Amino acid sequence: MPEYTARHLSVLEGLEAVRKRPGMYIGSTDSRGLMHCLWEIIDNAVDESLEGHADRIGVTLLPDGSVVVEDNGRGIPVDEVPGVGLSGVEVVYTKLHAGGKFGGGSYAASGGLHGVGASVVNALSHRLDVEVDRDGKTHRMTFRRGEPGQYKDGRKPTPENPFTPFTKDSALEIKGKVAKKKTGTRVRFWPDPQIFPEGTKMDLDQILGRAKQTAFLVPGLTLVIRDERGEEAVEENYRYDGGVVDFVDDIAPDAAITHTLHIEGSGTFTETVQTLDKKSGHLVPKEMERTCRVDVALAWGQGYETTMKSFVNIIATPVGGTHVQGFEAGVTRALRKLIDNNTRRLKITAKDPKIEKEDIMAGLTAVVTVSLPEPQFEGQTKEILGTGPVRSIVNRVIGDGLMEILGSSKRSQRDETNRLLEKIVAEMRARVAARLHKEISRRKNALETSTMPAKLSDCRSEAVENTELFIVEGDSALGTAKLARNSEFQALLPIRGKILNVQKASPADILKNVEVSSIIQVIGAGSGRTFDLDVARYGKVILMTDADVDGAHIRTLLLTLFFRYMRPLVEAGRVYAAVPPLHRVDVIGRGKAKNEVIYTYSEAELNALLRKLEKQGRSYKEPIQRYKGLGEMDADQLAETTMDPTHRTLRRVSMADEESVKAAEEVFELLMGNEVAPRKEFIVEGSDDVDRARIDI
Template sequence: MSGSRRVLAYYRTVPEYTARHLSVLEGLEAVRKRPGMYIGSTDSRGLMHCLWEIIDNAVDEALDGHADRIGVTLLPDGSVAVADNGRGIPVDEVPGVGLSGVEVVYTKLHAGGKFGGGSYAASGGLHGVGASVVNALSQRLDVEVDRDGRTHRMTFRRGEPGRFADGRTPSPESEFTPFVTDSELEIAGKVAKKKTGTRVRFWPDPQIFPSTTEMSIEAILGRAKQTAFLVPGLTIVIRDERTSDTLEETFHYDGGVVDFVDDLAPDAAITQTFHIEGSGTFVETVQTLDKDTGHLVPIETERTCRVDVALSWGQGYETTMKSFVNIIATPVGGTHVQGFEAGLSRAMRKLIETNARRLKITAKDPKIEKEDIMAGLTAVVTVSLPEPQFEGQTKEILGTGPVRGIVNKVIGDGLLEVLSSTKRSQRDETNRLLEKIVAEMRARVAARMHKEISRRKNALETSTMPAKLSDCRSEAVENTELFIVEGDSALGTAKLARNSEFQALLPIRGKILNVQKASPADILRNQEVAAIIQVVGAGSGRTFDVDAARYGKVILMTDADVDGAHIRTLLLTLFFRYMRPLVEAGRVYAAVPPLHRIDVIGRGKAKNEVHYTYSEAELSALLKKLEKQGRRYKEPIQRYKGLGEMDADQLAETTMDPEFRTLRRVSMADEEAIRQAETVFELLMGNDVAPRKEFIVEGSEEVDRARIDV
């Protein structure tokens, strides 16, 4: 009983919780109290969202065919101005409200021209809270509307309409007089009767956004560029006046999603860019205001969802996908992306099943997964529909359920129709794509097996490595080196020349497979390529994990002749295509073995001197120097045509000992270097013979025939 009394006594100490404890926030006060509900956060992401809300209103005018130009200006005082040449916000009085359209749009939540469906066929602004939220979170906001031959003007401070006593320059610090009884839409000037448009300038409120928060010009430029792609014919001008060096960029594209995909593609394409369009309808229950009763009543409305998608596959394995609803980006996806992925998977699995015999797919092979299909895919997925349902005001996820099935059908049926074409060019393209997908499936399975093996170089792991690998003893990855050696003859010498503490050796038999030219299925079956991938130990393709690599350096050690150069190029092609992060990290090197050995006869009792040269020019210069000094040397001069011609001491001294050797690092410093590498590898190692033949013919006069081993 004493315990029960203590419990009862405890509950009596809790304050009463009644209706008087509930706060009712009206109008824009709710926005200022809980800004995260409307813009996601109050950091730079939320600040940028405010700008997107204003820009999207202008874009909706362009999307509906009423505007073709939008200007965005970042001003030195921290404010932002957005201008468009659309129809202009209505300035007449809103029936039943008693306020002008401008004041209603900027002060009333859930108010605007995008509810009834009569003003916009499809728009990004849907909840009617965008402009009013920005107003509520701004220290000051000015609106100017050109309409009916006049410029109408209204100003707000933290959402409250009134009038600022400005001097020459408008400022949020100017004296402000709020409207008390009636609001006034000021007539600020006259314009041509046909001129229309809206100009909005707002100063973010420092009470909401930290002083260190600022807008990213890179993000604005990226958003402007993608919008110009999605609304062909629209011109967007971005101007940044925040620094002494004013930046101005203009975006205008007449193409659509096809051009967008071509711009986004990170590597050379193996398919053309496919453009798939379609539409579907669904019935949705909508709450509509009854004019007679003034109450909301549910009405079943038929909606049309239009699908516009472009996609292509590249040689790489990165997936680049952008999705949009009424040209509003949905970075987290939603039902339209789910439908796209489902339709894509359905179509590709059907095609692979039809071509299973040619692709050597058996019942024992695992199921093709979505990630196999999307490897190397670049896609832009756009849908447009009236009043889409988003999950939150930030519009990052589409929630309208029926869209999933519509996009699934449009994409699945459209892809099957295109890729099943009997035209020879399309048939070859389809075959290349299906081989890539099957190869990704097999690479995924192989990568999973690799991950099951411990990355540490212990006895268990060493026993699972290829038998021809001569591993090192050290487990400190940053200090270890893997030499990929050409031929077994050089391997014997290299074993004696290496420091087995940190140098490992993997011999390869002659010229490995050209992975640029071979089909993915052939690549996976090739023992030499498989051994290299297994020994490096970090997977391959898009599953490659550079942090899991078993060696700090990978050194390609081939003969100093034409065949050695060819083998080195084949190896570089493999690393560039399937282990690129290792190259980007600067961990792939090419050994530089000498071409010549010159034994200079010592004078008197002095011992003979040994000199190594690495080019014909260096040899010629050395011989001239010796002749000038009156020194003699043994003839004929030894010309190394292979690593196997050196003894262990010579190989260590010239090529393997870190104290004396020379290595060439293979690197890609920036995106331009990567693009150049893509071009060179495709030219020298790709399937297209004509450009390579032209390159060889044009450069034939520069070849030194004496350097060709025949």
């Protein structure tokens, strides 16, 4: 049995604390903590790329549960660390608070700052192998649960192979020769089953997402992810040269109303840092000037969700921190100033409330990145930036940058800025309306019905899940529908002709439109970002339009309104389209049998029915009734075919998944958006498929 010396204790002393309290360093010991170990090693490689020394990083997941991370950077120093007596590799992987980023000046800005990442991963690994290419040689060192030594590997390296710890002197093994100019580091580690529960595995989707994100943040860096754990290997490559601008374009959830704005800048601040005095060997305080670089891309979309990703030295900060606080303050300050300069055009009065941050952030997609030496994070997991002076630097850079871009006198930029300001003011007014709505009862009593549009014919039931709102085309159809409906649970709201196309209209025009505002008011759940599905006044919303081209157009305009401003209602499957018949065929009964009425819903269905009747030798009354509109039906016919739940047919409008949402977004923008050229091209391409006889003229 090998001797256990005092030297072992000095090496393992710090790492034993990591094994006792792993949650303090990696957050948890489930898959989230395991992924954090991988991020620590990957981030070390990325830091080499940030300094311009590496342009390729590879990550390979192996069938035995281990993972390999390799880069073509400078390679971990292999010479002896002065005053320590150990190689740079051993110091980095066994000593807490040691490394080139811990006040060493080797990195201007990096994700690692506490000097504990690599050593923590080593402490929590059953086995860890490090290979470094430097000076024409491949240097190697292996560890078992943080302890350096040598494995006697047979056919393949595993943590179960015989291990001999170093007892007196430790040295890097020279594994082979490489080209003089070739440098880099390879790290392979096996997570320790004593730390991570059985079944804890690396998540490929998370790794791919992180790799793609890193490729956006470090233009010119290639990341190769390979998973060999399945029957067939899976490999993905990522490289992007557009930086944060491309990142915003990739994650934007909806069509943009502004182009992607790119703002860069920097600022300096001083802070007191404890540095090692070479003469005394003790830490002494020293005033140091720091430079914080800011790189931000942002764009506003037509929707109302806020999508923001923030990073410090390319390390994601999902909880935010001082850089995000500064960004939000800068954006709010700039937009408020622009709105104050345009109050007359925006028709803002002294009675209107103050523009809030949430009004400005609605529909915003942003990527906020800062880089600075030795940032102060709250905890090793680096989820929150705590460096105070960063807040004011980002605030100034973003505020001044937005004022310069959005305040430009160029006509194209002025038009874009006007659209943005109108959207923000509309968000403010929608927020106020939503708050007022919550203060009143969802159902009005007899004395309060005047708050609803006069043309609404409401139902009596208050059981929302059973109620239906029919949005009816035209007053003529309304008269028939009133007689055909069941007033217990069916409400009617008529609209006059074609409503406003909200895909092209400005928020100000939408608020002014009587038909649109009536629909929003009657449904009673607000609109846009403030839409609250739980307070919608009806269980179903049914669009009942004529079965002709105009009716289809009106239905499309209504669906555009629901998709753009009341999307949760569509996602919940509570929007329907009524299916009124096109034809009524009165089939003459044989002998004493009564005549039979058959409704058809298309020309093809009518022709098929007539052929069937001819084969059966049955006759029908001529001419066949062709319904041009809902108003041509009497109440019994409308109830039987379109409104009575026991006989009618409804088409549910739904979005099953994210792909269908994206497809719908593209179709609405193509058919209803501002760009005419793509729509013209679509019409021309499809013109050969149109049967002129089918056009209702």
